[in-house]
Amino acid sequence: MCTVTVASGTPVISVNDNRGFIVRILNWNREKASVPRRLLVNHSYHADDSPVEEKRDPRLFSAWLKDRSVVANLRNMSSLAGQVIKRESTDSGWLVTLFDAAARLVWLTDGRGATQEQTYDGLGRLVQTREQQKDGEKRVSRITEYGDKGLEGDNLKGLPVRQYDDSGLQIIHSVALSGATLQISQQFLMSGDIAPKLACRRH
Structure with a gap:
């Protein structure tokens, strides 16, 4: 006895260019087992002469094929070191x-x-x-704040032991040799609606 499921015969295929970048993701999809499969294509673009990357979901990719002025869902511009320095998203x-x-x-x-x-x-x-x-x-x-001198016994040397932020103060009291946290405490602010004014420190 063969049971047809919604996920049956709906593969996902990734297509890479000669540089190893993923340029297409082909996704065959259907909402019900009785409904024919639809091909959904995710599109990625890597320019040869600039560190610009564009990504389009199936809806915008279909629109882009008809009109090349359609803006991508996500457009990244990277530095020469590969860090994303500008990101433009439709969302x-x-x-x-x-x-x-x-x-x-x-x-x-x-x-x-x-x-x-x-x-x-x-x-x-x-x-x-x-x-x-x-x-x-x-x-x-x-x-x-990091544990430097005098905290070797609790394995805290060099670790972030105190953190002040908008939620309050978090303190790590001890850490195992494996790196697992053994004891931690959290002090919350009286009001979560008012952002705290933390003292500026020079380093």
């Missing part, structure tokens, strides 16, 4: 990111006018995040 808008010489994210802004800055210590660890909404005041939204 979430655009986002611009900047990285330092060590490939660490240091600044970003989006289409809503919000910005974020990240600060690192001499060891390259993230220690502070500052945010600013459009027409708002710049504030410190996250501070991370």
Whole structure:
């Protein structure tokens, strides 16, 4: 006895170009077993002369075949190092990111006018995040403190042991040799509607 299921005969095939990039994803789909299969095509484009990547879902890919001016769902522009420095999305808008010489994210802004800055210590660890909404005041939204001296007994040396953010304070008290957290505590703010003003620290 053979039972036909909705998932029967609906393969998904990926097509790669000679550079190894996925350029098509072919997805045969049907909502009911009695309904014929439909071919849905996801499209990806990698330019030869620029680090631009475009992605289209089946709906926009069909529209793009008829009109090449149709905007892609997602358009990424990368640096020569391969980091995405600009992203344009039909769903979430655009986002611009900047990285330092060590490939660490240091600044970003989006289409809503919000910005974020990240600060690192001499060891390259993230220690502070500052945010600013459009027409708002710049504030410190996250501070991370690391276990350095005197915490070897709890295996905390070099680990992020205290983190202050919009939810409150999280403290890691001890960690196993395997890296698993043994004891952690969380102190929440009295009000979740008011963003805290954390003290700015220099590094």
